[in-house]
Amino acid sequence: MSLTDNPAGVPLEPLLPLFHRLNREHFEGSLVRDGLPLVSLRWSDGRMRRSAGMYRFGRHSDGRELSEIVLSRPLLDPLPREALLGTLCHEMIHAWTHRVLQVQEVHGPHFRARMAAINTAQAGFVVSVRHRYPLPGEPRWLARCPRCGVSAPYRRRVKGLACRACCERHHGGGWHASCLLEFQEVA
Numbered sequence: 001m002s003l004t005d006n007p008a009g010v011p012l013e014p015l016l017p018l019f020h021r022l023n024r025e026h027f028e029g030s031l032v033r034d035g036l037p038l039v040s041l042r043w044s045d046g047r048m049r050r051s052a053g054m055y056r057f058g059r060h061s062d063g064r065e066l067s068e069i070v071l072s073r074p075l076l077d078p079l080p081r082e083a084l085l086g087t088l089c090h091e092m093i094h095a096w097t098h099r100v101l102q103v104q105e106v107h108g109p110h111f112r113a114r115m116a117a118i119n120t121a122q123a124g125f126v127v128s129v130r131h132r133y134p135l136p137g138e139p140r141w142l143a144r145c146p147r148c149g150v151s152a153p154y155r156r157r158v159k160g161l162a163c164r165a166c167c168e169r170h171h172g173g174g175w176h177a178s179c180l181l182e183f184q185e186v187a
């Protein structure tokens with residue numbers, strides 16, 4: 001068994017209590033409204049290896065608003081807890097700039113100012129612009145699916161990339177031009 005296997009019976013750390021704690025300590029409680037988080041949280045399946053974490057937003061296929069933080073199970077599970085806290089906090093800053101400040105940036109000035117404040121305020125973990133594990137580079141693009149409206153960060157523009165969910169939903173899993181992602185460069 002490799003280190004990245006998560007055998008049944010060894011539960012991953014639940015994310016919600018960590019989210020509430022970080023929200024209180026570093027976001028003035030702004031990521032919770034009427035007792036409900038403004039963003040949903042989940043661990044990825046075993047395939048998410050492109051990044052330790054990501055923040056996605058847009059609409060579900062049934063029209064409900066989508067705003068979620070996904071953390072990579074295969075990348076974070078074997079790492080110390082500081083990596084989980086730093087990654088979750090990084091994605092919470094994205095959710096905060098999007099849902100609370102309502103500005104469009106990836107790692108722009110609002111992101112960096114909040115990151116610096118959090119790093120100064122505590123010593124238990126470090127938030128960095130790049131997720132240092134294990135891939136270098138930082139996302140500069142937002143790719144949006146014109147069909148379902150879901151946006152996700154990318155490091156580089158990828159020609160011909162289509163939304164997997166929509167290709168599966170509408171085209172039996174085959175590539176289709178109506179699901180081509182639209183790339184927009186962001187700060």
Ligand SMILES: [Zn+2]
Nearest residue numbers: 090094106129
């Ligand atoms: Zn980021």
Ligand SMILES: [Zn+2]
Nearest residue numbers: 145148163166
């Ligand atoms: Zn789509």
